[in-house]
Amino acid sequence: MQIGMIGLGKMGANLSLNLMEHNHAVVAFDVNKEAVKTLEEQGAVGAHSIEELVKKLEKPKVAWVMVPAGDLTEKVINELQGLLDEGDIIIDGGNSKYQDSVRRAEKAHQKGIHFFDVGTSGGMEGARNGACMMIGGDKEAFAHIEPIFKDINVEKGYLYAGDAGSGHFLKMVHNGIEYGMMQAIAEGFDVLQKSQFDYDYEAVARVWNNGSVIRSWLIELMERAFSKDPRLDDIRGVMHSSGEGKWTVESALDLQVPTPVIALSLMMRYRSLEDDTFTGKVVAALRNEFGGHAVEKK
Amino acid sequence: MQIGMIGLGKMGANLSLNLMEHNHAVVAFDVNKEAVKTLEEQGAVGAHSIEELVKKLEKPKVAWVMVPAGDLTEKVINELQGLLDEGDIIIDGGNSKYQDSVRRAEKAHQKGIHFFDVGTSGGMEGARNGACMMIGGDKEAFAHIEPIFKDINVEKGYLYAGDAGSGHFLKMVHNGIEYGMMQAIAEGFDVLQKSQFDYDYEAVARVWNNGSVIRSWLIELMERAFSKDPRLDDIRGVMHSSGEGKWTVESALDLQVPTPVIALSLMMRYRSLEDDTFTGKVVAALRNEFGGHAVEKK
């Protein structure tokens, strides 16, 4: 099949290579001309604009959007909306908010364009060698593009999840779970680290990955991380986040689902962004007022 | 009545003054001779040892222990146990663990000594001018000492709570609630502080104390604290703790009571003691491994 890939960052470039390796033709566009050139050298047909990319696609045209979620994705999809026709297909493979995907699908649908929201997991490695994708959109039209998903994902690594929005929603929840698992693992190692015992963390991660209940890819990754930096001495414990965890908590609040673990995982990330907190100052001031407990001066 | 006060720190000294102001005679002992001398000048009879203090008391002797909880309280009570006789009274006014109080009461009881565990709230101000006390111990014997509690507490500010241990347990839970309230107030001010608005925190605390649902002594204390340091610029947000919050959570776990608010209040205190965390390092390392997210180097 022929796919137009818009956005050749870490994920888009690797996905393109993955597609070509499986004998799909890729028409590639990025605002970064170097990225287009690099991909041309690896077998893609380059395009210098979205318009050109669409022109180079055969009917039914399949445009895969792999740009940062938010304004940029909105802009690209709006442009595609104008350029594509009935029966054509837009795939949003980014981390879009599921409500946006529901809205975009409805709008595309008015012109007869099929819209698919595709949540992608597995990181860059996955994009290159076999990812995991969760797909929402029109079920009948999905049959047309299913072969692509079969090729670029690991075995059993894609799921048609349901109506438009269900792909990004599922990916969002996946990331919420990921936040919780990561914090759980991290708390465990923190307890080990402050204990009276002297553990070899790499060995601990290794043994947990061989036969224990918590064996998982995340702990495999910890084994790898500890093999490079046994005590993580070289890095700071600043935990950034990119949105899906927050959206999961917001969705949980909207649905009135108690999600203490996912919410706290997110909040501990926020806490890690600050050296000192106003919360702490208020509590310290209160203790000083009622109990004469000394406060630490700056 | 005549009371032997053992321990003349912030709380013990103020309580002694409070007792004397209400025409009770105080025999005072502390390992710090200066503290004894100061109190003698204010009307107390000084003692240079627990033994001497006990000798100077009339039957039934009432010994009030006001020393740091733990080993020191254990030592003092053990010594008193040897010096006192049937019908005498030991009052532990410190922040002892309730299980210790249950045990000490049983031991005292074997010799016919009455043991009371008294949780004291209200800070130094309260100790001096009218505190709040929660009392566990033998109900009949309590009648004998009740007049003391009527005098040194604010009106309706003491409670015979039940069997031995119930006073310290109640004070422990009081402190657990205090942790939760303080953290709730602090989180609120933190949200205000990061908001797009420019609040006068002292004025905010004042208006909340006049007619709102959350009016409380703690917010009165915040009003006072903000009047001295409007943005708490001078202090660090390090939140120490002294045990009762932890005991409350441990008791809740033993009783299988979910106490997320008290537990998290405590854990955020622990978090504030660290500049960087191993938890944070593990999460940052994981994000780097699977997503190529940059870690912050030290």
Added chain:
Amino acid sequence: MQIGMIGLGKMGANLSLNLMEHNHAVVAFDVNKEAVKTLEEQGAVGAHSIEELVKKLEKPKVAWVMVPAGDLTEKVINELQGLLDEGDIIIDGGNSKYQDSVRRAEKAHQKGIHFFDVGTSGGMEGARNGACMMIGGDKEAFAHIEPIFKDINVEKGYLYAGDAGSGHFLKMVHNGIEYGMMQAIAEGFDVLQKSQFDYDYEAVARVWNNGSVIRSWLIELMERAFSKDPRLDDIRGVMHSSGEGKWTVESALDLQVPTPVIALSLMMRYRSLEDDTFTGKVVAALRNEFGGHAVEKK
């Protein structure tokens, strides 16, 4: 001063009486004609539509909106926007979302109408006898209406908080703190209730209100509640919520402020709405799969 009160529910009716008691004239409207009639009998001038209410007001006209937040408030304010002129004043005394208030103030401002967002605390009692109000809006115009706030609130019980939106934001955060305090108090009583001791909860609430660190209006209310139903045997522990707690958490997430206590207070409320949970089923199923732990069949 003359005030047009729109919405005569629990809060609006009590506020109207409060205003009239302080010699302010009230023009009153509600879709419920009975409510209008009742208030007419107590001295108000009735109106049968918002249009009529506006006509009956003298310049500069002051319209106080006291209807449920959301669509209804939007509708009423939009209607007022059309009927009022430059220099007139809209007061939204409901629990509106602060973002809505910012937007409404901007829109009103375009026509020269002053918009004030007023968060009200203190419950029905407060509305009737002296409330606590947090006010956002134009500072200069506030001088004109300040006398009203001085009259209907308890002493020091109102605050001009800043720009439009700051009143509802402050009230929102107030409610967030309220959620945390309530949950903290409730957890404490739950620990008492499962303990080995046999407490008189009304007496506990009373002693805590007299001299302790946690003395507060909320614990006074618990004293009152326990005086009516000593063990709360007659009610179910279903904890409803009305929005501001959720908004506080959402704002905290937007501002990246960790608010574990407020968030968990809200989530425990959601948990109380369910008899059984899918979360619980998943964990029970997992324990069964790996450990052969028995699951409880329905």
Added chain:
Amino acid sequence: MQIGMIGLGKMGANLSLNLMEHNHAVVAFDVNKEAVKTLEEQGAVGAHSIEELVKKLEKPKVAWVMVPAGDLTEKVINELQGLLDEGDIIIDGGNSKYQDSVRRAEKAHQKGIHFFDVGTSGGMEGARNGACMMIGGDKEAFAHIEPIFKDINVEKGYLYAGDAGSGHFLKMVHNGIEYGMMQAIAEGFDVLQKSQFDYDYEAVARVWNNGSVIRSWLIELMERAFSKDPRLDDIRGVMHSSGEGKWTVESALDLQVPTPVIALSLMMRYRSLEDDTFTGKVVAALRNEFGGHAVEKK
């Protein structure tokens, strides 16, 4: 090698079969005579008392204790302590509290007996076909028994973790992480279940296990569970617990490590044991007192 297995429950019996399959001789004892007989039929030498079991072992004798943690383990180890001599070996393979293991190792050491605390993960399947074991104790003596661990665990599935107690501590933390992971997964499925979409949970678990970041044995188990009961309609969401999660939180509190995720996972389990809560009643009563919010009557 020859091993004396004390306790032939789910874990002990399966471990015995596993040992015999790897050509180790097993002398087996349980208070349940049927269990001994069953194992005799499968190749073990039976014993009718711990004394007899010890007699049947050759020097250095290796006794593996696989009985419920707590009093029973204490009793069995005390008895072994009397029957064994210098150079003999006690292995506690149960879920003992690590502090108990430290104490027992010290006591055994006084008589020259080697004590190993072995935390076992992997469930019954693991015990039978290859488990994961974390081992604390004397390093030199470990060399003697290492071949056993090599045989009965999956490849790389055992770790000599350090001094006495470090095995059970590591297993305890493993279980704490397990609690957090399970709750994270469960919260995610709960959000899916209350969403507007209609997911096939078994298919969701399957796709997550193929290429996603959260692929793990636990989600494999969910795939299995959903394949049997697609919506978990047949079971109740009651989440029991067996101690290690609680110990992890208690250890974290002792070490002042914030572990919000593990703590909340545990507390949500406790919450699931109750149909109604006193916490909920207190909050409902408060809302009724200040806002006139209706309470739900029983």
